[in-house]
Amino acid sequence: MELWTVQNEIVWDVLAKDGVWRADEAYVEFPAHEDSATWHAHCAYCWLAERMAERVGPPPENVRFPVWAWYKQQGRQDGKPDMRTRHGMPGERVVRLKLEVADERVLLTDFDDWFFPLNYSYASRTESDDQVFTAWCESLGIGYFELQNWDLDTPELREARRRIEESWECVFDIWSPRDGNWDFPWELRSIQATFWELRRDDVLSVEHFTVR
Numbered sequence: 001m002e003l004w005t006v007q008n009e010i011v012w013d014v015l016a017k018d019g020v021w022r023a024d025e026a027y028v029e030f031p032a033h034e035d036s037a038t039w040h041a042h043c044a045y046c047w048l049a050e051r052m053a054e055r056v057g058p059p060p061e062n063v064r065f066p067v068w069a070w071y072k073q074q075g076r077q078d079g080k081p082d083m084r085t086r087h088g089m090p091g092e093r094v095v096r097l098k099l100e101v102a103d104e105r106v107l108l109t110d111f112d113d114w115f116f117p118l119n120y121s122y123a124s125r126t127e128s129d130d131q132v133f134t135a136w137c138e139s140l141g142i143g144y145f146e147l148q149n150w151d152l153d154t155p156e157l158r159e160a161r162r163r164i165e166e167s168w169e170c171v172f173d174i175w176s177p178r179d180g181n182w183d184f185p186w187e188l189r190s191i192q193a194t195f196w197e198l199r200r201d202d203v204l205s206v207e208h209f210t211v212r
Contacts, residue, residue, distance in 0.1 A: 001103050002204075003193050004079040005069035009093040011198070012206060019200045023065045040148075044117035047168065048109070052194060055172075056107050059196045066194035069099060071108055074190045088211040098205040101195055111190035113171040120148065123167040133163070 007021075014021045049065055059066070070079030081087060081096060088094050116123035124130030137143065140156045147160060174191055 001071065001101060001106060001193075002078065003069040003071055003099040003101055003106070004073075004081055004096065005067070005099065005198075006081050006083075006087040006094050006096050007198075008088070009095055009208065012095045012097070012208075015198065015200045015203065021067070021198045022060060022063050022196070023067055025064050040120040041118050043120060044114075047117055047165065048107075048194065051172070052107050052196070056105060056195070063196055066107075066196055067198045069101075069193045069195070070190070071106075071193045072189070072191040074111075074188055079191070079193075083207075083209050086211060087209075090211055092211040094209050094211060096207045096209065097198075097203050099198075099202045100204050101193075101202050105195045106193050107172070107195070108174055109171040109192050109194070110174050111192050112184060113168075114192065117168045117171065120164065122164045123170045125170060 011021050045065055049059070052066055053059065070081060072079050073081065080098075083096060087096075113123060122130070122133050124133060137147075137160055140160070142156060142160050146152055146157060147164070174189075
């Protein structure tokens with residue numbers, strides 16, 4: 001499938017020299033910190049890596065997190081990033097790569113739905129689904145604070161968290177019709193792609209930019 005990604009120019013240098021580039025965990029944007037927001041994001045990345053292993057196979061040795069790219073951008077039929085928007089820090093040298101990656105290596109996810117795992121929240125599919133889950137939590141005395149406080153552990157909280165994490169499977173369901181009153185239509189949705197490694201042979205074209 002055709003994908004697009006914007007990476008630091010160093011990635012292209014490594015690809016040209018070694019023929020392959022893999023994500024370095026030391027540079028993951030959301031490490032496991034005590035802060036709740038970064039902790040939830042860390043959980044989301046770990047969860048996605050587990051789903052990657054199940055759906056496209058295990059990662060290469062010493063690789064924990066995947067490479068990210070775009071399959072489709074909002075308002076477009078492809079994933080080509082608009083370089084007029086910021087893709088890095090001012091002055092940073094980056095490359096926009098057009099890729100052709102074998103389907104079986106790639107896991108596609110809905111960009112907007114991805115915010116449910118990132119925020120450790122229930123991924124409701126409809127307004128009524130959201131109301132039912134909220135009412136169920138309230139009937140057990142479970143609120144946002146309890147769900148987000150990992151020092152609390154009860155059978156009710158474990159079940160609520162199980163349902164929350166189970167609901168995240170919707171991020172992979174990118175083709176099914178959506179509730180137009182609750183979700184974006186296809187033309188306004190963005191679809192991201194993850195795969196374990198970027199290979200020189202995957203690259204169809206490379207463009208160099210300096211972030212403004």
